[in-house]
Amino acid sequence: MIRIEDYIPIVGEATVEELRLLAERLRGKTIRNINSTAVGGGVAEILSRMIPQLDQLGVKAGWDVIKGDEKFYAITKKFHNGLHGVPVKIDAAEYDHFLEVNRYNAGQFKFSDIVFVHDPQPVALIEKRGAIGKNWVWRCHIDFSRPDPEIWSFLKQFIDRYDSAVFSAPAFSQRLTIPQVLIAPSIDPLSDKNKELDEKTIDEVFSRFGIDRSRPVVTQISRFDYLKDPLGVIQAYKLAKANVDMQLVLAGGGATDDPEGPMIMEQVKAEADKDPDIFVLFLPPASDIEINALQRGSTVILQKSLKEGFGLTVSEALWKGKPTIAGAVGGIPLQIAHKYSGILTRSIEGTAQWIKQLVSAPEYARRLGLNGKEHVRNNFLMTRHLKDYLLLFVSLFHKGDIVSL
């Protein structure tokens, strides 16, 4: 098990000390996390990492999962799609069933000082706020930048009854009557995907895939999905390669909900067949070490997304000290300050130009990478996420812009 002390060599003693100071302010308080799934998905992953750390800090945080039938999850899937801008129709009976399931679940929980509700599925538990908990926070983990107005209006009536709402990126914030807090997601520097690797492991992964580490390697790790623009990446690589020698690695999972996915994958494969320096790697789910090694062994990392939620793969690349070129979309501009901690682009041509620059100017690229790594150390590691959660809980008991604890 990862211990809180294990983060000290990475973030410094003062940072962990600050977590302990904050945790002391929550002595005797009980915190109940509630979401809709115990395994799979980002929320369950965050909670399963976060709760043991809170426990080590002496904070009593529990985690419960609401129970629903198939119909309930079909409705909440529609909510999810609608909130992402996909046209959906939800009728009155479906809204009623959603409320019924929430009301049934509301009777199952013990009373807590803080109830921390994740995502839309359990949002209506707030109807029973007096019976379940004293202070209520609603945490939105999904892209809320263009929510379906009808679904939003339905959810808003509940959200406005919470004490605070939490969003992952500024673009997701809404006009609400309650305070809204920004808590960005984080990466765990001690996980297989991000931990330090020795050169031997990196060499072994590169040679397994036939990639030549003695020549520049430009890599994008992401799903083969229209929104990650793998074809745009190939075009940018071709433009850049006219002047500078390099290889291109496109690696990621093959599964996608995107209806255009299979067609894009075929085109990507066809392009790769024409050029022995393009490596298309379909990685199975348990490939964290491979992804880590590919990132660490690359010269430049790309994340040329056309649309993005938060885009944590950018933080993963920056954490490895890699010069990173990424689309200026979603949460990516939070992770990269252009020309300070990485490069933001908006076109294939711009991406190509920056690939050339960074491959040809290794000293500048190295400085970008170092700055990027420090930016992630200060803002996107697990410890910052823990600090934000502790602050969120503490903040519920205080008022004012500057609070002395």
Place this chain on the structure above:
Amino acid sequence: MNPFNFNTKLDQTLLLGVRANTVAELMASVKSAPDSSIYFHTHRFLNQHQYLSPEPPNDFAYWVSNVLGDDVLGERLWSVDIVRFSSIHELRQTLTAILESYLAAAPRKIECQEGEEFHFMASRTFVLPTRYSARDLKEFAEALGKVSIHSIYFHVFDAKLRLKHDENDFSRWFRSLGKTELAEASRRLDPYSHTLDGLRHDLIALVKKYDSH
């Protein structure tokens, strides 16, 4: 003589649900945003990028230059010398005056790309005591080498501009020790042109220099 007790601070970032697409919208919200928002957008870079050269000065300048592509207005906002201000009110007036004069002179309206809007945020600050304190300059220099950069940030930036202490907490304490020259020298340091670790380094050097006097 009172010892110097080092505090630290942790910030919560609030989202105000207000966004700007153009310079005119930016100005309207700069006028109406709470003080904690003006403070946030003029100090966020210092807080988040303290390892970098201190080049990016404030979010307004960064957005106007890098998103709207207006280098002239960006530079005017960039050159607002925050160290000169003793209140958020004055700082807001200066930013507003720059935006107003730009809008009066420039009839063109540049709109940002979708997804690159300026989002107004604000800081909520939580102050905590640390285990570090100092009774003399030697102990002060030692402790300053150990406290987190958030502690330095709090005693230098928040103390002056948000808690309206007139000068930073370190200078005030040096003055209470009768170390007037050190107080003046540390007061004259421009913290906005340092990284936080650079500031820590320079302050320790100053304290050591005056301790041996």
